[in-house]
Amino acid sequence: MAVRVRFAPSPTGFLHIGGVRTALFNWLFARHENGEVLLRIENTDHSREVEEAVEQIRRSLVWLGLDWDGEVAFQLDRLERHQELARGLVAEGNAYEDDGAIRFRMPDEGTTAWDDVVRGRIEFPNEKLEDLVLLRSDGRPTYNFASPADDMDDGITHVVRGEDHVSNTPKQIRILEALGAALPAYAHLPNVLGEDGRKLSKRHGAVSVEEFRAQGYLPEALMNYLALLGWSLDEKTTVIPPEELVRTFSLERVGASAATFDYAKLAWLNGVYLRSLAPEAYADRLVAYLRETGFEGDEETIRAAAPLVQEKVPKLGEFASFAGFLFARSEPDAEGLDGGRPVLAAARDALAGLEPFTAEAVEGALREAAERLGLKPRQAFAPIRLAVTGSKVSPGLFESIALLGRDETLARLELSAGSEPA
RNA sequence: GCCCCCAUCGACUAGCGGCCCAGGUCACGGCCCUUUCAAGGCCGUAGCGCGGGUUCGAAUCCCGCUGGGGGCACCA
Numbered sequence: 001m002a003v004r005v006r007f008a009p010s011p012t013g014f015l016h017i018g019g020v021r022t023a024l025f026n027w028l029f030a031r032h033e034n035g036e037v038l039l040r041i042e043n044t045d046h047s048r049e050v051e052e053a054v055e056q057i058r059r060s061l062v063w064l065g066l067d068w069d070g071e072v073a074f075q076l077d078r079l080e081r082h083q084e085l086a087r088g089l090v091a092e093g094n095a096y097e098d099d100g101a102i103r104f105r106m107p108d109e110g111t112t113a114w115d116d117v118v119r120g121r122i123e124f125p126n127e128k129l130e131d132l133v134l135l136r137s138d139g140r141p142t143y144n145f146a147s148p149a150d151d152m153d154d155g156i157t158h159v160v161r162g163e164d165h166v167s168n169t170p171k172q173i174r175i176l177e178a179l180g181a182a183l184p185a186y187a188h189l190p191n192v193l194g195e196d197g198r199k200l201s202k203r204h205g206a207v208s209v210e211e212f213r214a215q216g217y218l219p220e221a222l223m224n225y226l227a228l229l230g231w232s233l234d235e236k237t238t239v240i241p242p243e244e245l246v247r248t249f250s251l252e253r254v255g256a257s258a259a260t261f262d263y264a265k266l267a268w269l270n271g272v273y274l275r276s277l278a279p280e281a282y283a284d285r286l287v288a289y290l291r292e293t294g295f296e297g298d299e300e301t302i303r304a305a306a307p308l309v310q311e312k313v314p315k316l317g318e319f320a321s322f323a324g325f326l327f328a329r330s331e332p333d334a335e336g337l338d339g340g341r342p343v344l345a346a347a348r349d350a351l352a353g354l355e356p357f358t359a360e361a362v363e364g365a366l367r368e369a370a371e372r373l374g375l376k377p378r379q380a381f382a383p384i385r386l387a388v389t390g391s392k393v394s395p396g397l398f399e400s401i402a403l404l405g406r407d408e409t410l411a412r413l414e415l416s417a418g419s420e421p422a
Numbered sequence: 423g424c425c426c427c428c429a430u431c432g433a434c435u436a437g438c439g440g441c442c443c444a445g446g447u448c449a450c451g452g453c454c455c456u457u458u459c460a461a462g463g464c465c466g467u468a469g470c471g472c473g474g475g476u477u478c479g480a481a482u483c484c485c486g487c488u489g490g491g492g493g494c495a496c497c498a
Contacts, residue, residue, distance in 0.1 A: 010498045045497055101496050119427070128425055128494080136496040143498045167426060167493040190428080191491065199491075228434060228447090235436035236446045255428095255435080258491060262433050265448040275461075312460045322459085366457085381457040393459045 003035025011053035014208040015060040018192040027066045028249040039068040060209035082141040094178040100137030112170035117187035118254045124170040148172040152181035160187045191258040216316025221270040229259040271314035289316045297327040308395035330390035340383025344417035363398040387416035
């Protein structure tokens, strides 16, 4: 039987990084098996629905590269079907009416068990299962009824979801059995915890997919990182691009213990992907990202600066703070200039008539000037960097100067050389 | 309170009885390279929660404890 899974978020807010990890595992598993992925919005609780949430979920999945088959389904659209199924259960004596609601009759002896794909056998004593509401008194189904019912109707073969659903599983199994449905395989993924060891939530900094996107993470890096949260390929492989992930993923290698989200490792991995991009591709991505975030520097300059920052920053969002000097002047910290003013004057003289004004030529001229002043490169270039880029940290000085151009460079050198000592 | 799950370096993990006085990656520390910052190279610190078993032999199996997480709605 062909594999068919579903990702079933509730539209109560943006797509959380833990939720997208669940979506990813569903997707990787299905694509690996040449199966199908369904996207189902579980909106049986209208009151908690957040406008825009569905659009945001959709956008997040698309950005990450997680596609799905068919149309997006909304649980509430199947209201009549749910009511029909509930009536059937009542007719068969598996459910009964109670205060206007329909309740399912849970067995009160024995156990309900299943072999979880990631956790092994899990058993629940039936006496702990309470008769749960299938249909509210207003006729809307509850999650624990609608979800398994839809799984049945959709022909879901594998339910891959977060471990917080473990205790719902015996209830859903009982319902499915009463409905006469074949049971899907269940795989409960470990939770994702914040760096304080608690379950990831909104108070843990960046947790929505959109925030990661805004900070300049690459979708393939985020995907790679997320896959590593609970799954591993082998004893040594860390960098695994999307296609490789699809090729090698298996539910059997998913671990059972909760994982802590580590922003530092994600940033490192993002840097790995950024650096592995061909220069052209890197520039394309950088421009697209900057435009998306409203950065207005001219494209030609951005593209020219791209190679200077590619090796330097782990997130595209750091571009502006690192290379912003190419687009606007900023006031250098006068204190840092102290003692460096003679160097600034020498640099200005060295660059004034330099031809051609290339990085190589600039380097030669500046090194020569430093030598004449009896300064080590380190000492000589610090004030120049500060004066030209406005910062103690910057891309390569010579490339930066060549890019800035002679006029602007000289202007900045003069400005700082003539400024008052602190 | 009751039920379920989990437990290897600070973090993610490999390990499915001998190959492990535990391997990889991030982070951290040192050195090298170096115009800053990165990147890169080399080296290093650091872990099987505790107690019982089983076995010739346990990180690996079993039990208990402790710790952590999740769940007990006419929420999803």
